[in-house]
Every structure is written in structure tokens, then in C-alpha cells.
Amino acid sequence: MKKTSLAFAAVASAMALVLTGCGGSGGGASTAAVDAAKFKTATSAADVGGMDALVAAAKAEGTINVIALPDDWANYGQIKKEFAAKYGIKVNSILPDASSKEEIDAADKNKGTTNAPDVFDLGAAVTLASTDRFAPYKVAAFDKIPAGNKEATGLWVNDYTGIMSVGYNATKFGEITSLDQLTDPKFKGQVAFNGKPAEAGAAFNGFLMVNNANGGTLDNLQPGIDWVKKLKAAGSLNLADVTAGTIDAGQHGVVFDWSYNQVATTTRLKAKGVDWKVFVPAKGEIASYYNQAVSKDAPHPAAARLFEEYLYSAAGQNAWVKGGASPILFAQMKADGTLDAAAAANLPVVAGTPQTPTSAQATAANAFLKANWDAAVA
Amino acid sequence: MTQQSLPATAGPRSRDAAPSASRPRRGWLPLLGTVPFFAYTAIFLLLPTVLVLVGAFRSREGAFTTNGITQALSERTLGIFVNSLWVSALTALVGAVLGAIIAYALVTAPFGSLGRRVFTAFMSVVAQFGGVMLAFAFIATFGINGMLTRLLRQWAGFEVDPGMLSTLAGVALVYCYFQIPLMVIVFLPALEGLRPQWREATANLGGTARTYWTRVAGPILLPSFLGSYLLLFANSFSAFATAAALISQQTIIVPMEIESALRNENDLGMDAYAQALALGMIIVVALVMWGYARLSRRASRWTA
Numbered sequence: 001m002k003k004t005s006l007a008f009a010a011v012a013s014a015m016a017l018v019l020t021g022c023g024g025s026g027g028g029a030s031t032a033a034v035d036a037a038k039f040k041t042a043t044s045a046a047d048v049g050g051m052d053a054l055v056a057a058a059k060a061e062g063t064i065n066v067i068a069l070p071d072d073w074a075n076y077g078q079i080k081k082e083f084a085a086k087y088g089i090k091v092n093s094i095l096p097d098a099s100s101k102e103e104i105d106a107a108d109k110n111k112g113t114t115n116a117p118d119v120f121d122l123g124a125a126v127t128l129a130s131t132d133r134f135a136p137y138k139v140a141a142f143d144k145i146p147a148g149n150k151e152a153t154g155l156w157v158n159d160y161t162g163i164m165s166v167g168y169n170a171t172k173f174g175e176i177t178s179l180d181q182l183t184d185p186k187f188k189g190q191v192a193f194n195g196k197p198a199e200a201g202a203a204f205n206g207f208l209m210v211n212n213a214n215g216g217t218l219d220n221l222q223p224g225i226d227w228v229k230k231l232k233a234a235g236s237l238n239l240a241d242v243t244a245g246t247i248d249a250g251q252h253g254v255v256f257d258w259s260y261n262q263v264a265t266t267t268r269l270k271a272k273g274v275d276w277k278v279f280v281p282a283k284g285e286i287a288s289y290y291n292q293a294v295s296k297d298a299p300h301p302a303a304a305r306l307f308e309e310y311l312y313s314a315a316g317q318n319a320w321v322k323g324g325a326s327p328i329l330f331a332q333m334k335a336d337g338t339l340d341a342a343a344a345a346n347l348p349v350v351a352g353t354p355q356t357p358t359s360a361q362a363t364a365a366n367a368f369l370k371a372n373w374d375a376a377v378a
Numbered sequence: 379m380t381q382q383s384l385p386a387t388a389g390p391r392s393r394d395a396a397p398s399a400s401r402p403r404r405g406w407l408p409l410l411g412t413v414p415f416f417a418y419t420a421i422f423l424l425l426p427t428v429l430v431l432v433g434a435f436r437s438r439e440g441a442f443t444t445n446g447i448t449q450a451l452s453e454r455t456l457g458i459f460v461n462s463l464w465v466s467a468l469t470a471l472v473g474a475v476l477g478a479i480i481a482y483a484l485v486t487a488p489f490g491s492l493g494r495r496v497f498t499a500f501m502s503v504v505a506q507f508g509g510v511m512l513a514f515a516f517i518a519t520f521g522i523n524g525m526l527t528r529l530l531r532q533w534a535g536f537e538v539d540p541g542m543l544s545t546l547a548g549v550a551l552v553y554c555y556f557q558i559p560l561m562v563i564v565f566l567p568a569l570e571g572l573r574p575q576w577r578e579a580t581a582n583l584g585g586t587a588r589t590y591w592t593r594v595a596g597p598i599l600l601p602s603f604l605g606s607y608l609l610l611f612a613n614s615f616s617a618f619a620t621a622a623a624l625i626s627q628q629t630i631i632v633p634m635e636i637e638s639a640l641r642n643e644n645d646l647g648m649d650a651y652a653q654a655l656a657l658g659m660i661i662v663v664a665l666v667m668w669g670y671a672r673l674s675r676r677a678s679r680w681t682a
Contacts, residue, residue, distance in 0.1 A: 101641060126646060196627055238544065240543070240544050249523060
């Protein structure tokens with residue numbers, strides 16, 4: 001789901017998957033073969049005789065393949081670990097740095113092998129374009145999710161969103177409250193987006209944030225481009241790839257990214273005595289849900305469905321909160337009293353109403369960025 | 379990056395010695411030995427090329443399309459190709475010239491001496507040092523908080539531009555780090571092939587050092603030099619990871635645009651475009667290989 005590292009490494013691992021996939025057989029599936037079909041088409045836990053039956057079948061499968069879930073993205077490291085511990089199922093994390101599109105490509109390429117991904121976590125554009133790869137499934141909490149946040153038959157469901165934010169080294173730069181401060185000479189070569197806006201979701205939404213904060217709208221992106229040019233002219237923009245390493249080494253002192261990606265940085269830098277703070281610029285409040293979907297060709301259909309049940313349980317939702325994300329059942333859990341209040345208190349303060357581009361706005365914005373971004377930062 | 383075929387040592391000499399007609403016919407058995415080679419070539423060279431060719435005309439849904447090619451011929455994409463060609467040509471030139479000078483210096487050291495062996499070994503290692511590691515090494519040295527940047531600031535009051543490494547010129551500078559040593563190791567055998575007797579003969583016939591270099595050694599070395607240049611060019615043209623780590627928020631060279639098109643999560647319809655770009659790269663590399671083959675055929679004349 002994110003864009004940071006090396007496509008060639010990704011391609012190489014994808015090829016390795018294809019190659020090993022050829023030799024793989026449906027390990028451990030022989031006894032459950034009769035039931036396998038039942039789980040492949042199950043649209044709820046009730047379909048297969050309730051949660052206990054689902055858990056038993058998932059345990060028999062023994063493994064789940066998740067894809068594009070980096071440990072430091074929205075607290076997925078903890079989620080994978082806790083799911084594995086709770087059910088005794090091996091979580092096989094494929095291509096953690098893949099993009100949403102690469103998740104679908106990996107599913108297509110590894111179709112029919114035991115290495116195909118079981119579940120997806122996808123950005124909006126890829127989700128809507130790939131529904132023919134999903135199996136409808138309704139988690140226990142499905143009815144509590146607002147209608148606008150799910151596909152009616154359960155093909156996909158919103159899972160969590162962050163708020164686009166500015167993370168910065170407060171120890172070095174002091175308090176930052178406005179984007180305008182970033183053209184100050186002390187930020188020379190320090191400011192970065194998380195990838196190319198015309199390619200990666202995080203960078204795309206980062207651009208929308210600076211655009212809206214500078215008087216633009218989701219339909220008018222010129223103010224954003226103008227501001228980026230100003231930032232570039234001031235010498236503040238750093239085009240190098242943002243990684244934990246470059247942040248720790250002081251190469252990147254200000255990073256535009258989802259709130260749930262800033263949390264890992266804050267925790268990591270605190271241990272080194274550095275205060276990594278996060279703020280959301282006024283009027284630049286941008287949110288965008290990621291979506292969960294079960295693969296139609298999941299090699300571990302029961303484990304895939306159990307993973308979804310876990311994500312939409314209080315434990316799964318609170319894990320996201322702890323990671324700086326705002327899960328879809330946030331309001332519901334607050335009302336029910338199941339929300340981890342301490343973790344929720346750490347979420348960034350958002351003054352305005354977060355905006356999300358519609359599908360048409362996103363397409364138009366992407367075309368605009370494709371045409372104008374490279375020239376703006378050159 | 380490869381140096382399995384050194385330009386000056388690749389000679390087809392043995393071929394003439396074995397006319398196949400005079401051999402007793404053993405059928406398929408001798409051919410069996412070539413199977414690994416041809417299988418390898420088919421899987422890693424031929425198959426990908428065919429896949430790229432087909433993919434360049436195939437939409438994500440599997441229908442025929444020329445969108446990819448059309449996009450690849452847009453002004454923006456051609457600009458990216460120009461960047462790629464420019465940075466490759468420049469770093470290959472810098473690498474070839476400096477590398478040749480260093481290689482010559484190395485040849486003047488006694489063959490098998492400790493200094494020469496150590497230096498050659500060092501060059502072989504450095505020539506293979508690339509990718510993200512190299513990018514990070516440069517960032518740690520010349521980046522905003524780099525060691526050298528801080529030393530220069532403290533002692534000389536000189537401020538290194540923090541964005542320097544994330545420009546085309548910065549990438550070119552970093553590429554020279556592996557281009558120069560690569561030139562040294564591929565050009566060394568050609569220089570070793572120069573016989574002292576040729577120099578002596580030139581002197582005996584009244585030639586000066588200048589005559590020797592312009593009339594004897596120069597023409598002999600030229601094909602090897604140009605062949606090495608082309609190798610360096612292809613080496614830099616296909617490099618990706620270093621540039622991608624130095625510049626992630628802008629697309630400047632072709633491999634980065636391919637990566638970007640394959641990964642793009644905002645626009646899924648760019649697969650054919652990515653393949654069309656790869657096709658463009660294949661064409662460029664094919665031309666370079668063709669030139670390289672011609673030159674090494676010329677070069678091999680002198681190594682008998």
C-alpha cells in the first residue's frame with residue numbers, strides 16, 4: 001500500500017514467489033478438502049457454523065498470506081503478531097512495501113498457488129477497479145459500519161483512515177504551526193513528501209493537504225503546485241526517498257505523511273531523545289480510508305475470513321488506534337465503551353472537517369499532477 | 379553490470395581449428411553441453427524480451443492497445459529518455475577517460491607486484507558497489523548532515539547544497555563512483571596486451587613517444603576503449619536503485635518511470651506504458667550491444 005522501496009527487489013521477490021509457487025502443493029489441506037469449498041464461498045461466519053467452526057478451519061489451514069502490510073504502517077506489526085499469537089496461525093507477510101496495485105498484480109500472478117495473498121488492504125482507486133478479484137464477506141460487525149463505508153454485499157469495507165499530517169523534529173526546529181514557516185532557510189533540504197504524488201497514495205494526499213491549506217480545493221490544484229514551487233525555490237524540498245534511516249540520520253526533518261505513519265517515528269525517536277511532533281495544517285485536513293477485501297482466490301479462505309473478523313473486533317480496531325489511525329468503528333466503540341481511550345487521546349488534533357476526494361476528483365487530480373509535478377520540483 | 383567478456387580477450391580463435399564436417403558424427407550428444415547456455419538465454423533474455431514486446435501492446439484487461447506506445451512517445455517521456463541517455467553518456471565518458479588513465483598507471487607497475495594486485499582487487503570491489511548502499515554512502519558523506527558537509531562547514535565555512543545529490547548532476551556524480559573502477563578492470567587487459575616490443579620497434583624506426591601513441595598504441599586500443607565505453611554506457615543506462623534512493627519524489631530517468639508506472643496506485647492503466655518504456659530501453663541496449671559486438675570483433679584482431 002505504500003511506496004518507498006525498490007521495485008526491482010519487489011519484482012525479484014514476486015518472481016521468486018512465482019517460481020516457488022510452481023512447486024508448492026496444498027499442504028495440510030487434504031482432510032479439509034471437503035470443507036474448503038464451503039469456506040471459499042462463505043459470506044459470513046454464520047454460513048460455516050459460527051465463529052468456532054471458522055477458527056477451527058483457519059487453525060487447520062495453519063497459515064495466512066498477507067501482503068503490503070509493513071510493520072510500521074498503521075501498527076500492522078502488532079496486528080500481525082497478535083493475530084498469530086491468538087490463533088496459532090502463521091502470518092506470512094508478502095512484499096510488505098508493495099503498492100496497492102502490486103497487491104492485485106501479485107494475486108493475479110500467483111493465482112492458484114499457496115503463495116497468493118489471502119487478504120488485501122487497498123487504496124480507494126485500486127479497490128474500485130479490482131472488485132472482480134474479491135470474495136464478498138460480512139464480518140460480525142458489518143451492520144454497525146455506515147452504508148457509505150462499505151460495499152453492500154461485503155466485497156470491500158473501509159477499514160481505517162489517518163489524517164494527512166506534518167511530522168517534524170521539534171527538538172531541532174521548535175514548534176511549527178503553519179506550512180508557511182517551511183520556506184525559512186533553517187529548513188533547507190529538510191522537507192519531503194512520502195513518494196511521488198502522481199503515483200503513491202500517501203504523497204498524493206500529502207499534496208492535497210498542502211494544496212487545501214494554501215487556498216486550493218479538491219478541484220483546483222494550482223495553489224498546491226505554486227506552493228511546492230515556492231518550497232523548491234527556497235531550497236527546503238528534499239527529493240530523496242524518505243525512510244526510517246534518513247529520518248533518524250537527520251536527512252529528513254519534516255515529512256508529510258499519514259498520521260499513522262508518524263507514530264512509529266515518534267516512538268523510535270523518543271528513545272533517542274528527539275521530540276518528533278505532528279500537526280495538521282488548518283484547512284488542509286485530508287482523510288482517505290483504506291479498504292479490506294478477501295481474495296476470491298485465497299489459498300487459505302478460512303484464515304482470510306478469520307483475519308477480517310479479528311481486524312473488526314475491538315482488539316483489531318484498538319490496535320489501529322494505537323498506531324495513530326482512526327478505524328471505521330471508532331465512533332461505535334466510543335459509544336460502546338470498548339475504545340482504548342488512552343490511545344485515542346494520542347491521535348492528532350483535527351480542527352476542521354476532513355475532506356476526501358471523490359473518484360472523479362482523484363482521477364482528475366492525478367492527471368494534473370502527472371502533467372505538472374515533475375516540472376514543479378525540477 | 380558485467381565484465382565476463384573483457385573486450386580485448388574475447389577471441390574466436392579456436393573456432394577455425396574445429397571444422398565440424400571432419401568430425402565423426404556422434405549425433406546429439408555434443409550438443410547436450412550447450413543446452414544449459416541456450417536454456418539460460420531463452421529464459422532470461424529471449425522470454426522477457428518477448429513478454430515486453432507483447433505487453434507493450436496489451437491493456438490491463440488483455441485487449442490490444444497502442445496507448446502505451448503513444449504515451450511513451452509523449453514529450454515528457456522523451457525528455458526522460460534524453461535524461462537517461464545524457465547521464466549515461468556523460469558518466470561513461472568520465473569513467474572511460476579517467477578509468478583508462480588509472481589503468482595505464484596500473485600497467486606501468488610491475489606485473490604481479492603487491493601494489494598492483496591490491497589496487498586491482500580494490501577496483502573490482504568498488505566497481506560492484508552500487509544500489510541503495512551506494513546512495514546512502516553518498517548521503518552520509520555529502521548529504522545535509524553528511525560527514526564531509528559538516529567538516530566543510532566547520533573548517534572552511536563552505537555550505538554544500540543539500541539538494542545536490544537529488545539532481546541529475548548529483549546522480550551522475552554518484553554513478554562515476556562505480557563507472558571509473560569498472561573501466562579500470564575492463565580496460566586493463568587491453569593495456570596488458572600492448573607488447574613492449576612494439577614500442578621498441580617504433581623507437582628503432584625513429585618514432586617518438588608521440589608517434590607510438592598516435593600511430594601504434596592508439597589505433598590498437600581505440601576499439602577496446604570504445605567497446606568499454608559502450609559497456610559503461612549500458613551499465614549506467616540500466617542502473618536504477620541508486621537513483622531511486624537519491625530521488626524519490628521526481629522521475630528523471632527511464633527505469634524510475636517504469637517503476638512508477640508499474641506501482642502506480644492512482645492510475646492502474648499504465649502497464650502497457652511501462653512495457654513500452656522497457657521496449658524503448660531494449661532497443662537502446664540492442665543498438666549498444668550491436669556496436670559493442672562490432673568493436674570487439676575489431677579489437678580481437680590484435681590479441682592473437
